Amino acid sequence: MKVEAKLNPTYEEIVDIFNRALSKEAIVNIFAHCRVFYDGRAKSELGPGDRVILIKPDGSFLIHQKEKREPVNWQPPGSSVGLEVKEDKIFLRSIRRKPREILEVELLNVYLISYFQAEDYEELALTGSEAEMADLIFENPSLIEDGFKPLFKEKPIKHGIVDVLGVDKEGNIVILELKRRRADLHAVSQLKRYVEAMREEHEKVRGILVAPSLTSGAKKLLEKEGLEFRKLTPPKRGKSKRGRQKTLFD
Amino acid sequence: MKVEAKLNPTYEEIVDIFNRALSKEAIVNIFAHCRVFYDGRAKSELGPGDRVILIKPDGSFLIHQKEKREPVNWQPPGSSVGLEVKEDKIFLRSIRRKPREILEVELLNVYLISYFQAEDYEELALTGSEAEMADLIFENPSLIEDGFKPLFKEKPIKHGIVDVLGVDKEGNIVILELKRRRADLHAVSQLKRYVEAMREEHEKVRGILVAPSLTSGAKKLLEKEGLEFRKLTPPKRGKSKRGRQKTLFD
DNA sequence: CGTGCCAGGTGCCGT
DNA sequence: ACGGCACTTGGCACG
Numbered sequence: 128m129k130v131e132a133k134l135n136p137t138y139e140e141i142v143d144i145f146n147r148a149l150s151k152e153a154i155v156n157i158f159a160h161c162r163v164f165y166d167g168r169a170k171s172e173l174g175p176g177d178r179v180i181l182i183k184p185d186g187s188f189l190i191h192q193k194e195k196r197e198p199v200n201w202q203p204p205g206s207s208v209g210l211e212v213k214e215d216k217i218f219l220r221s222i223r224r225k226p227r228e229i230l231e232v233e234l235l236n237v238y239l240i241s242y243f244q245a246e247d248y249e250e251l252a253l254t255g256s257e258a259e260m261a262d263l264i265f266e267n268p269s270l271i272e273d274g275f276k277p278l279f280k281e282k283p284i285k286h287g288i289v290d291v292l293g294v295d296k297e298g299n300i301v302i303l304e305l306k307r308r309r310a311d312l313h314a315v316s317q318l319k320r321y322v323e324a325m326r327e328e329h330e331k332v333r334g335i336l337v338a339p340s341l342t343s344g345a346k347k348l349l350e351k352e353g354l355e356f357r358k359l360t361p362p363k364r365g366k367s368k369r370g371r372q373k374t375l376f377d
Numbered sequence: 378m379k380v381e382a383k384l385n386p387t388y389e390e391i392v393d394i395f396n397r398a399l400s401k402e403a404i405v406n407i408f409a410h411c412r413v414f415y416d417g418r419a420k421s422e423l424g425p426g427d428r429v430i431l432i433k434p435d436g437s438f439l440i441h442q443k444e445k446r447e448p449v450n451w452q453p454p455g456s457s458v459g460l461e462v463k464e465d466k467i468f469l470r471s472i473r474r475k476p477r478e479i480l481e482v483e484l485l486n487v488y489l490i491s492y493f494q495a496e497d498y499e500e501l502a503l504t505g506s507e508a509e510m511a512d513l514i515f516e517n518p519s520l521i522e523d524g525f526k527p528l529f530k531e532k533p534i535k536h537g538i539v540d541v542l543g544v545d546k547e548g549n550i551v552i553l554e555l556k557r558r559r560a561d562l563h564a565v566s567q568l569k570r571y572v573e574a575m576r577e578e579h580e581k582v583r584g585i586l587v588a589p590s591l592t593s594g595a596k597k598l599l600e601k602e603g604l605e606f607r608k609l610t611p612p613k614r615g616k617s618k619r620g621r622q623k624t625l626f627d
Numbered sequence: 628c629g630t631g632c633c634a635g636g637t638g639c640c641g642t
Numbered sequence: 643a644c645g646g647c648a649c650t651t652g653g654c655a656c657g
Contacts, residue, residue, distance in 0.1 A: 130408055130489050132489055134380065154408075154429055156406060158491070168558065169505030169506065169613070169649095169650045170503070171504070172501075173499055173501050176495075177495035177497050181429065185443070185445070189446065191439075193434055193435070193495040193497055195437060196448075196454060196638090197637060197651095199501050204446060239493070241491065243427065245408075245427035245442070246426065247443055249423055251423050252422045253419055254420050255418065256633080258633090288632070308418065308635085316566040316570045343645075344537070344645065345645095347536070453637075454637095503650085507649090531641090533642095533646090537647085557650090563632080593630070
């Protein structure tokens, strides 16, 4: 069976279904009233409440409250999960090694347990990333400025890795730091670090922050440091047609 | 009913259960074979496959494949969800405004639809954060060095916000950048930015990176810049009587 | 593996 | 809202 679901299961049914799900490498889904304990890189406690628990066959373990995109507690892929019944209590326990982390869920009441032997061979195809900004600049360097010649992508230097390294028409070394979204102080610091590292060994080095926009603070720091800005929005490459993104949702 | 679940539902049952879930502000959980389209800050497409869909009453929308901690597609809290049946096809659509983003799920087959009217009044209590490192330093400044006097926490300066600002026994201004985990190049850049900003207006300014450890690159840059390092691991404060605070006093 | 860095980052808290 | 930043960040690519 690819999917199974049981409302208000007994302890025996929970154990039974859980083990069957594990053997099938299915995704386990539990609606439960529970308490949660975590100890590892940090440590946390969560009192009794209703949550959704998701356990994936790769060891990922998610506990979701009824709000927010983020799980309140979790365990990353590679963790090992187990179910334990002792003294009229039932626990889910997930252990990660390196770093050692333990997630423990006391199931006070299980409203629903289900599993899903999911078959999925598709991968996400995403466009509009920073990497595509770099590609775009290599295809059309004049987007930065007339005479700009990009030479390296993801080039390791003394203290970090430069997004794009090139030269301008006057022979200056040009360092580009790309941001797919509005650039902040962090981005300026990053660019400054690269520029200073290159200036240790070269005469004329320019630094250009390339992004759709700048925060106010980033603009101030950029100007103070004598760095530059070029406005550029990451492209959304259409799979088939060159048209705008209106094709699907209008 | 607090929980409801239907295996292999008809279109009508899907609509029925989905609407009931919405009116109860329940969490909706769907096991489905589906395709996914997203357009917003970026744009993506995901071909047919089995996924778990979670829709929360706050508008959060998660689509999980069978691996990884992260959803393959999602919509953040505040988004509006709708279910639409047209021409023998059934779609889930979630819209976010500001920025405008659309997530569309074509449900090719629904194995299970369930909802959970979760009641939860508990919040996570977590310890071992960077904020607690700051508290610890204010309680025991000699952890940094003898004679250190912390003055401000989260102090806004010219180009950013300093974690801890204080003075040493010789009257130098001291800037602390705290990291709860191994500090990297980014952390050093951050500290350097604060130190340089303060040096514009003060004579003697020291910068100290406070973290459990340093990456090799961070160490190199830190030394080159004349910045300092103090080893400190974020404390895990025991909530109850079980004094697990050994790390504090040994 | 550790190092470095992007992410549709998310979430929190300030002005 | 915009800004600055932490996060059990997660995930990836590369040496």
